[in-house]
Amino acid sequence: MIRTQIDTLSPLDPVSREPFYRQVYVRFRNAIADGRLAPGDRVPSARALATELGLSRGTIETAYSILIAEGYFQPRGQAGTFVASGLKPPVFSRAVPEVPSAYAGCTVNMRPASIMPLQMGLPALDAFPRRLWTRLAARCVRAAQTSDLVYPATHGLAALRGAIATYLQLARGIECSPSQIFITSGYRNTLELIVHALLKPGDHVWVEDPGFPPTQLLLQHTNISVSPVPVDEEGMMVSHGIATASRARAAIVTPAHQSPLCMSLSLPRRLSLLEWASKNKAWIVEDDYDGEYRYVGRPLPALKSLDRHGRVLYAGTFSKVLFPGIRLAYLVVPEAEIERFERVSQVFSGGGPQLTQAIVTDFLIEGHFSRHIQRMRKLYGERRQAAATGLEHILGAHMRIEPQPGGMHLVLRMRRGGSDRSLAERIRSHGMYAQALSDWSIGKQVEPALLLGFTNIDSEITAEKLGRRILKLM
Numbered sequence: 001m002i003r004t005q006i007d008t009l010s011p012l013d014p015v016s017r018e019p020f021y022r023q024v025y026v027r028f029r030n031a032i033a034d035g036r037l038a039p040g041d042r043v044p045s046a047r048a049l050a051t052e053l054g055l056s057r058g059t060i061e062t063a064y065s066i067l068i069a070e071g072y073f074q075p076r077g078q079a080g081t082f083v084a085s086g087l088k089p090p091v092f093s094r095a096v097p098e099v100p101s102a103y104a105g106c107t108v109n110m111r112p113a114s115i116m117p118l119q120m121g122l123p124a125l126d127a128f129p130r131r132l133w134t135r136l137a138a139r140c141v142r143a144a145q146t147s148d149l150v151y152p153a154t155h156g157l158a159a160l161r162g163a164i165a166t167y168l169q170l171a172r173g174i175e176c177s178p179s180q181i182f183i184t185s186g187y188r189n190t191l192e193l194i195v196h197a198l199l200k201p202g203d204h205v206w207v208e209d210p211g212f213p214p215t216q217l218l219l220q221h222t223n224i225s226v227s228p229v230p231v232d233e234e235g236m237m238v239s240h241g242i243a244t245a246s247r248a249r250a251a252i253v254t255p256a257h258q259s260p261l262c263m264s265l266s267l268p269r270r271l272s273l274l275e276w277a278s279k280n281k282a283w284i285v286e287d288d289y290d291g292e293y294r295y296v297g298r299p300l301p302a303l304k305s306l307d308r309h310g311r312v313l314y315a316g317t318f319s320k321v322l323f324p325g326i327r328l329a330y331l332v333v334p335e336a337e338i339e340r341f342e343r344v345s346q347v348f349s350g351g352g353p354q355l356t357q358a359i360v361t362d363f364l365i366e367g368h369f370s371r372h373i374q375r376m377r378k379l380y381g382e383r384r385q386a387a388a389t390g391l392e393h394i395l396g397a398h399m400r401i402e403p404q405p406g407g408m409h410l411v412l413r414m415r416r417g418g419s420d421r422s423l424a425e426r427i428r429s430h431g432m433y434a435q436a437l438s439d440w441s442i443g444k445q446v447e448p449a450l451l452l453g454f455t456n457i458d459s460e461i462t463a464e465k466l467g468r469r470i471l472k473l474m
């Protein structure tokens with residue numbers, strides 16, 4: 001029975017850059033779309049299919065959970081999992097293209113919907129003050145008037161914009177008025193507003209190489225040409241950008257802790273970037289996603305704090321300093337661009353959830369936010385140390401952990417080379433999380449390395465246990 005069903009699926013590609021869970025997902029969807037699997041058919045159990053394909057059960061379960069969430073599969077308890085009986089023709093006939101092996105770009109799920117050991121991009125969720133949050137939330141719900149139930153202000157709640165302006169001045173050295181601040185639903189939404197307001201298809205934009213894959217993907221989807229600029233120990237190599245794409249319309253940078261290598265953009269580079277932008281009337285997008293988390297000395301002031309000619313757009317997010325499920329971020333625009341952004345935000349933004357904004361406002365103005373960040377900075381310093389020591393202890397002969405001034409993940413260089421992509425894929429298919437540095441690079445070949453989140457590693461012993469599991473997969 002299982003054999004027959006597996007034979008209806010096209011074979012998996014072991015050298016594809018597409019992770020196995022997605023290959024399984026795509027193959028089931030396509031088998032349903034072209035009628036090889038019919039509504040009501042029973043599919044193999046995750047355990048049986050994993051054994052048959054030589055993959056971990058977790059990999060198959062991830063694929064099945066997406067198929068269930070999207071309505072293709074129906075779990076029926078003890079009876080098993082079935083192709084949903086109610087599939088209607090339009091859904092039924094839509095096949096998804098299988099990503100070819102040579103697909104250029106990161107296909108790794110950057111945002112798994114669960115907490116996995118060593119997962120990147122998540123704050124310490126166990127240390128979030130949930131009781132306090134619940135209290136503030138309950139108070140905001142009780143205080144809501146009928147008039148608060150109307151459409152929220154498009155650019156964000158006035159009180160929140162004011163609270164963010166105060167915070168940015170004190171913590172990040174940025175002088176701005178509340179009207180320069182636009183509340184968004186996350187970094188991608190912020191970038192989307194910037195693209196609509198300031199760029200047009202065909203424009204060139206510098207991005208860091210290696211760099212955060214969603215930036216590059218979003219630009220490509222909006223027909224903006226990506227100009228990769230390499231990074232070295234001082235961050236983005238501005239002179240390289242000037243030499244190769246001096247007429248670019250914008251540069252997107254992560255100056256506090258370069259994403260993903262975590263070095264800071266040096267002062268001379270900051271100044272030459274600002275000079276290039278002001279001479280060429282180009283824009284700088286400062287992605288300050290985790291600028292607060294520096295463990296050596298004090299956090300550096302934002303690049304925006306040095307902007308004398310109104311060229312820097314500052315993108316902040318609450319994903320790292322609160323939690324990513326909140327889906328709340330903000331953009332600070334130069335004063336001269338306020339009207340333009342107001343027009344674009346009227347078109348593209350539906351306004352953020354009023355209640356969430358009210359809770360965050362209270363969290364900020366009552367001082368909980370600053371206290372939380374201070375506590376997290378201390379905790380991350382300790383967890384970083386524990387994770388680095390534990391992993392070094394077990395994996396030190398194979399991996400070199402880079403010293404970094406800040407950030408929320410570790411970079412482990414593979415001393416003996418090999419494929420970081422296949423190691424990261426093996427780690428993910430064994431219930432942990434890792435990303436390969438190669439998946440973050442655009443043009444330049446990078447030394448193989450793993451990117452591992454440390455914020456949810458509570459002790460050196462935990463790190464050693466995870467290190468041992470990784471060692472077995474090497």
Ligand SMILES: Cc1ncc(COP(=O)(O)O)c(C=O)c1O
Pocket residue numbers: 121185186187188212254259287289317318319324328329
């Ligand atoms: C480089 C970088 N920029 C921005 C973000 C924030 O994205 P969001 O606001 O959608 O959570 C992240 C989150 O992981 C990131 O790594």
